[in-house]
Amino acid sequence: MNNLALRLPPAIGQRLGKAGWFLHRDYTIELSYKLAFLLQLVGIFLNVFMFYFLARLVDGGNQPSLAAYNGDYFAFVLxxxxxxxxxxxxxSGFAKNLRDAQITGTLEAMLLTPTDLPTIIISSCLWDYLFTTLRVLIYLLLGMFVFGANLGNGNYLGALVVLILTIVAFSGLGIMAASFIMVTKRGDPVTTLVGGIGLLLGGVYYPVELLPSWLQFCAALIPVTYALRAMRHALLNNASWSVLLPDIGALVVFCVILVPLSLFTFKQAVRWAKTDGSLAHY
Known part of the structure; x- marks a missing residue:
């Protein structure tokens, strides 16, 4: 990454170089706890195994709400x-990494460097996203080749576009959570409320169509609903761009609103902590 940074415009190259150092640091720390690393991978197999047998029960009920996803609950929940x-x-990742930096005393040192705030906060979660991508691939490969999930004929380019927009939109929420941690040190409403609501209403374990109409309205206000629906249509139905476009458009709107707002909020939170003298407190 550092070699690539040398061939890019100086400002971009410096940001990529610093991001590379963040990534190398977090990778080194993660691999120093090999047992924890391996246990996370083992946990993936156990989860897939559990949902496979749960799907046999649900599929046996012939649920109409799964018709839009080829009636396959295992692939749906996978x-x-x-x-x-x-x-x-x-x-949780941005807030956790910020909290760790507060406890270890590295936060104040990082903020005193010439590195701009967006580079610091975004780079802090690069390893988390890369490792999450590895976990997602293991989930999908286990589901396909061990448990027979039918994911082999999808719109993969559409799924990639949805994934990129999903990560950007979700990151906006995560940076907002980190902003609260900067000020309050412990506890933030974004992680507790938005995280819980997203998993409850976003269609992770069951179709949103099963919810009452007023909860479906609430589900339409969170990006996870559009991200999962678009991803399922792309991977399970090989959906065309015209089918994916409404959900992609919604994710773009979330990105345009959440990312600038979250970066502004984080900048104000840092300014507040400096003024209050609590930047290094935890």
């Missing part, structure tokens, strides 16, 4: 659980 990992890591 995609939901796998890609909700991005939502979980975004909602």
């Amino acid at each position: 995609i939901g659980v796998a890609f909700s990992l991005y939502f979980t890591v975004a909602i």
